[in-house]
Amino acid sequence: MTDSAIPEVVTDTRTMTIETPRTAQRRFRPSGSTVVMAIYLLFLMLPIYWLLNMSLKTNSEILGTFSFFPRNLTFANYETILTDPSWYMGYVNSLIYVVMNTVISLAVALPAAYAFSRYSFMGDKHLFFWLLTNRMAPPAVFALPFFQLYSSIGLFDTHIAVALAHCLFNVPLAVWILEGFMRGVPKEIDETAYIDGYSFPAFFVKIFTPLIASGIGVAAFFCFMFSWVELLLSRTLTSVDAKPIAATMTRTVGAAGVDWGVLAAAGVLTIVPGALVIYFVRNYIAKGFALGRV
C-alpha cells in the first residue's frame, strides 16, 4: 500500500497523514506517533524501574555506584520489611482500613444509587449533585475537625476512624459510578420482579446486584484506590495502632541515615496491591470510561 492510493487531488504531502480508520489499519508502520508513545511509556515506567532497581540493591551499592542493574542482587530489604513489625504492620493497617472503607462505601452507595436511578422524589436531582460535591471537599479542611471529633469519642487511632473519614469522599464517587451503571439496566426487570412477588431486599440482592457486577467492580476499585493512596487524613487520624504504610515511609524520608534500600522496597510493596486490583478490574474500567463515569 503506497501513498499514491490517495487521489491526486491531494498534492500537499503533509495531508497524507490523514487516515480514515480503514486505510490506517492497512498500512501500519512505526510512525512518529509510535515513537512518541514509546518515549512516554518509558517516561512512565522509568521511575518505577528505578525504584525496583534500588530495592534490590544494598545500601552501599545505592550510594556508591551508578548502575542500571543491581550487581549484588539482594532481597535483604524485603526481608527487613516482612519481618519487622514496625514495617509490615503499616501494610496490615492500611489494608484493614481500606477494605473496611470499600465495604462500607459500597453498602451505603448501592441503595442510594438505586434510589437516584429509579425513583423521582422531592429534590432528587439537586440532592444527587449536592451530595456529589462532598467529593470535592479538600481533606486538609477536614483533618482537624475529624481529629477533634474522633478524640472526643475515643475513636482516634483506630482503623474504623480512617475508614469512616474516607467514606466522605468515596460514597459520592461510588454513587456516581453505580448510578451510571444502574441506568443501563432496564426498568422492566424491576417490574417483573415486583409482579413475581419478590420483596425489595430479595430482588436487590438476588437479581439486581448481579446485573451491575461490573459497576460494583469499578466503584470498588476507585474506593480502594482513593483510600489506599490518601495520606493526609490517614496520618492525621492515627498515631501508632492504625498507622498507614505511607506515613511510616514519609516519616523516614529526609531523616538522617535513611535506609534507602528498605524504603525503596517498601515503595514497591505499596504499588503491588493497587496493581493487582487494576489487573482484576481492567476490563470493567474501560466500561466505566465508556460511560464517562470514571
Added chain:
Amino acid sequence: MNRATFPHRFLPWLLVLPQLLISLVFFYWPALQAMWQSTLKEDPFGLSSKFVGLENFRKVLSDPAYLNSIKVTAFFSVVTAFLSMSIALLLAVQAEKVLRGKAFYRTLMIWPYAVAPAIAGMLWLFMFNPSFGTLAWPLRQMGIDWDPLLNSGQAMGLVIAAASWKQISYNFLFFVAGLQAIPKSLIEAAAIDGAGSARRFWTIVFPLLAPTTFFLLVVNSVYALFDTFGIIHAVTGGGPGKATETLVYKVYNDGYNNFLLGSSAAQSVILMAIVITLTAFQFKYVERKVHYG
C-alpha cells in the same frame, strides 16, 4: 423515572438515608466546626478560647507567610495543570493516530492510579536525589549545582514534575475519549480543502475538544490545589524555607504541627470557599457542555 414499581413513598428516602447521614456527620458538622473555630482565639495550651470574630481572617490575610503561600500555590497549580494537560493532549493526538494497540496503551495508562501521591513524590526524589539519583548524576556532569533539598527553584521543579507525572495519564484518557468523539468527516473535509495538519488541529480539533479541556481544567486545578499534599510531603515537606508550602500544606502545618487552631481553621474556611467556587463553576458551565457517552 415514574414507572418504578416497588412501593416508593418512603423507600427512596430510606435508601438515601445512610448517605445523608455520612454527609451530615462527616461533611456539614466538620465544616460548621471549622467555621466556628475560625472565629475563636485559643490560648497556647488549648484550655480556653474566646470569640474574636473575623480577627483570625484579618491576621491570616495580612500574614506575609500566607501571601507567599498563595503565590507558591498559584505558580505550582498553573504550571502543573498546564504541563500535565498539554503533554497529555500531545500524546492523545499521537495515540489517536496509532490506532492499533489503543487498548494496550490504555491499560498501561491506568496504572499510575495505583501509585500514591506520596510514593510518586518519593520516586522522583529517588531519581533526583543529589547523592545517588539516576538523573541527578548527568545534571551534575553538566555542571549544574543540583540539590533540590537546598535550592528552592529546583525543589519546586521536582514537585511539579512529580505532580504532573501522576496526572498526565488521567488527562490522556479523557483527551483520547474526546478526540474519538470528533467526527472524522470534518477533519477529512478540511484536509481536502488543503488545510495542513497543524491548521486542522488548531481550527477544528482543538475548538471541538473545548468541553473536555474545560472539564479537565477544573479537575486539574482541584488536583493541583488539594490532592498534591502527599507529593509535597514526601519530596520537600514544604521546604526549603517555605518555597513549596502550598495552601493545603500550610493548613496542615499550622493546625497539626504548630497548633495554631484558629488560624488553621480560618485558612480552611478560605480553602473551602475556593473549592465551592470551583465546584459551582464546574456544575454551572461544565456539566452542561461535556456530554458523557
